[in-house]
Amino acid sequence: MSTHRSGDRIGEILVDAVTKRFDDVTAVDDISITIPGGEFFSMLGPSGCGKTTTLRMIAGFEAPDAGRILLQGADVTHVPPPKRNVNMVFQAYGLFPHMTVGENVAFGPKIKKWSREETRERVAEAIKTVRLDGFEDRRPGQLSGGQQQRVALARALVNRPAALLLDEPLGALDLKLRKEMQLELKDLQQRTGTTFVYVTHDQEEAMTMSDRIAVMNGGVVEQLATPKELYQRPASAFVAGFIGTSNLIELRVDRRDGGLLTMDLGEGQRILAVVPDDRVSDRATITVRPEWIKLSTGEVGDRATHVGGTVVDVVYLGSVTQLIVLLPTGERLTVHRLNDEVGGEDPRPGQQVTLHWAAEHSYVVGSEAGAAEIAGNAKAGGTAETAGATSS
Amino acid sequence: MAELQETLGIGSADDTRRARRGPRRPGGARGAFGILFAPVTLLVVLFLVPFLIMVQMSVVQFPPNTDSGYTLDHYVEVLTNPLNPSIAWTTFVIATTSMIVMLVIALPLAYFMVFKAGRWELFLLLALVLADELAPVVKVYAWQVILGRNGIINWLIPGGPVDWLLYSRFAVIVTLSTTYITYTTIPIYAAMKAIEPATFEAATDLGAGWWQQARKILIPLAAPGIFVAMILVYIPMLTDFVTSDIVGGTGSYMMGQRVRDLILGEGNWGTGSALNFLLLAMSIVLSLGAYRLARLNRIEA
Numbered sequence: 001m002s003t004h005r006s007g008d009r010i011g012e013i014l015v016d017a018v019t020k021r022f023d024d025v026t027a028v029d030d031i032s033i034t035i036p037g038g039e040f041f042s043m044l045g046p047s048g049c050g051k052t053t054t055l056r057m058i059a060g061f062e063a064p065d066a067g068r069i070l071l072q073g074a075d076v077t078h079v080p081p082p083k084r085n086v087n088m089v090f091q092a093y094g095l096f097p098h099m100t101v102g103e104n105v106a107f108g109p110k111i112k113k114w115s116r117e118e119t120r121e122r123v124a125e126a127i128k129t130v131r132l133d134g135f136e137d138r139r140p141g142q143l144s145g146g147q148q149q150r151v152a153l154a155r156a157l158v159n160r161p162a163a164l165l166l167d168e169p170l171g172a173l174d175l176k177l178r179k180e181m182q183l184e185l186k187d188l189q190q191r192t193g194t195t196f197v198y199v200t201h202d203q204e205e206a207m208t209m210s211d212r213i214a215v216m217n218g219g220v221v222e223q224l225a226t227p228k229e230l231y232q233r234p235a236s237a238f239v240a241g242f243i244g245t246s247n248l249i250e251l252r253v254d255r256r257d258g259g260l261l262t263m264d265l266g267e268g269q270r271i272l273a274v275v276p277d278d279r280v281s282d283r284a285t286i287t288v289r290p291e292w293i294k295l296s297t298g299e300v301g302d303r304a305t306h307v308g309g310t311v312v313d314v315v316y317l318g319s320v321t322q323l324i325v326l327l328p329t330g331e332r333l334t335v336h337r338l339n340d341e342v343g344g345e346d347p348r349p350g351q352q353v354t355l356h357w358a359a360e361h362s363y364v365v366g367s368e369a370g371a372a373e374i375a376g377n378a379k380a381g382g383t384a385e386t387a388g389a390t391s392s
Numbered sequence: 393m394a395e396l397q398e399t400l401g402i403g404s405a406d407d408t409r410r411a412r413r414g415p416r417r418p419g420g421a422r423g424a425f426g427i428l429f430a431p432v433t434l435l436v437v438l439f440l441v442p443f444l445i446m447v448q449m450s451v452v453q454f455p456p457n458t459d460s461g462y463t464l465d466h467y468v469e470v471l472t473n474p475l476n477p478s479i480a481w482t483t484f485v486i487a488t489t490s491m492i493v494m495l496v497i498a499l500p501l502a503y504f505m506v507f508k509a510g511r512w513e514l515f516l517l518l519a520l521v522l523a524d525e526l527a528p529v530v531k532v533y534a535w536q537v538i539l540g541r542n543g544i545i546n547w548l549i550p551g552g553p554v555d556w557l558l559y560s561r562f563a564v565i566v567t568l569s570t571t572y573i574t575y576t577t578i579p580i581y582a583a584m585k586a587i588e589p590a591t592f593e594a595a596t597d598l599g600a601g602w603w604q605q606a607r608k609i610l611i612p613l614a615a616p617g618i619f620v621a622m623i624l625v626y627i628p629m630l631t632d633f634v635t636s637d638i639v640g641g642t643g644s645y646m647m648g649q650r651v652r653d654l655i656l657g658e659g660n661w662g663t664g665s666a667l668n669f670l671l672l673a674m675s676i677v678l679s680l681g682a683y684r685l686a687r688l689n690r691i692e693a
Contacts, residue, residue: 088597090594
């Protein structure tokens with residue numbers, strides 16, 4: 001819900017072919033990102049992927065070795081942090097322990113020498129925005145972690161920045177509080193219409209809040225898309241593995257019929273995948289989400305994968321039951337069965353099952369080039385999974 | 393003590409209480425007595441007894457013997473002698489200037505050690521401690537060599553030797569400043585260690601320049617350390633006589649020297665003790681004042 005008209009550049013951030021090296025390590029490698037004003041944008045990736053460095057370059061705490069940073073159309077690549085119209089929220093908060101909540105929030109306005117009335121008004125408004133009214137005279141040390149985080153937010157928001165940059169701001173909070181704050185942050189972003197650039201390594205957190213997410217790895221953006229696109233159409237095996245739980249299967253292309261790839265496994269068994277273009281030759285890596293795989297009972301359509309396997313593990317997770325199924329190809333698939341009926345029977349370990357899923361649900365994430373490396377992973381378990389994934 | 397520690401930000405009263413609640417040994421009270429017996433005895437014999445003798449000396453009539461009565465003459469003498477105010481003023485000027493010089497050095501030094509030195513931090517800390525390990529008298533003599541008429545500085549500066557470098561207030565201030573720099577820097581360093589580095593980045597982000605950050609963030613947060621440093625350093629400087637003896641001149645005659653000369657030079661134990669007692673009282677008042685300021689600072693800053 002942005003209050004800005006399209007074509008308006010308020011809150012727009014442009015990262016243009018930016019590279020940053022620390023000694024001989026390239027932290028950020030030729031990254032280009034456009035963030036429209038009013039968007040909740042996340043940079044997601046494992047530690048060392050360059051997400052924080054990119055954020056700090058937008059804030060002005062690091063200078064890029066190459067490329068440009070544009071804020072609302074103006075080149076700010078060599079503008080110091082205070083002169084950029086953005087504010088940052090730090091993981092460690094960086095609150096001023098010797099000042100009260102009110103004084104902390106009023107720090108920016110006082111430096112900027114706003115009038116007394118304006119300062120008082122805006123500080124009160126910012127404190128109200130983060131729901132800390134009544135806490136103005138407390139010291140940061142007297143507040144809980146979540147409240148301290150809100151002080152840091154108010155202290156940044158009071159300056160009415162074009163964009164708010166958040167560096168893993170919920171990292172220090174416990175899980176329950178983190179979930180609450182995620183919803184609150186999203187709500188805050190929508191109420192203020194401010195561009196939020198959010199850095200996190202927690203995929204669930206990024207999925208919960210973001211309009212769009214840049215999944216980063218090794219200093220490059222692997223994929224930049226909406227949470228839904230990332231989940232349904234991961235551009236690489238890395239993205240497939242980082243977002244949610246996913247199965248990786250190495251596909252030997254035995255037949256191809258237009259965009260439909262087929263791997264024959266004999267006795268009518270086959271694995272199918274669909275590709276829109278010619279980029280796949282005779283080998284490909286496909287990914288399929290655990291909940292898209294069904295245990296078949298009757299006839300399977302023409303355009304569906306149909307493969308038998310042995311159940312090796314059954315884990316009841318509440319809303320779903322997770323099965324690990326060993327395929328004849330040697331790969332292990334994670335399958336989620338929705339527990340939407342009380343008293344439903346789950347297969348037992350050792351039982352033979354037949355799996356099926358629509359050809360469209362086999363999403364090709366890599367062909368030949370990366371296949372060898374991915375195949376190694378697939379053989380080792382067949383399931384790429386991240387901490388905090390849906391199964392946990 | 394726990395309250396003082398809490399006020400000054402060195403560990404909290406909670407820590408102390410938690411420590412006290414620790415596993416009790418059988419016969420805890422007697423155990424505590426056993427542990428405290430040696431230090432308490434030491435304090436009583438070496439500190440309290442001489443102190444009481446001094447207080448007694450300051451009120452015994454001259455010449456001091458068993459028949460002498462008690463009198464306040466010595467105090468009257470100290471307070472009315474026209475020489476004393478000027479000695480007190482000289483002492484105050486020298487100690488205060490040295491204190492300022494040390495703070496001007498210690499604040500940036502401690503900041504550098506904590507936030508900028510990286511792997512050199514430990515080296516600098518060690519250098520500071522080692523600098524203090526050197527016997528004070530050796531250090532004072534070293535300055536005599538450096539500042540003297542044929543010293544290193546006069547050899548280096550063009551335009552012939554300068555006389556005011558040695559046997560002057562300047563020499564005393566320089567020497568005192570180097571003698572006590574360790575005790576000024578370490579408490580400030582400790583206080584700054586507790587500051588989250590993100591605090592400064594946040595201040596930069598909110599538009600504060602380096603001077604505003606120093607004034608509004610660094611100094612208020614280092615204040616407990618600054619006050620500890622002042623208590624640790626200012627009082628010994630008031631009573632120092634070795635430094636001024638060796639590198640000082642006629643313009644740097646200090647209170648410490650006066651007490652020494654009264655007692656050891658003139659054998660005037662009465663007046664010397666009275667002056668010493670007044671110095672001690674002043675030191676206590678100063679400490680309490682600094683303690684108050686540190687407290688206020690925590691409430692208001």
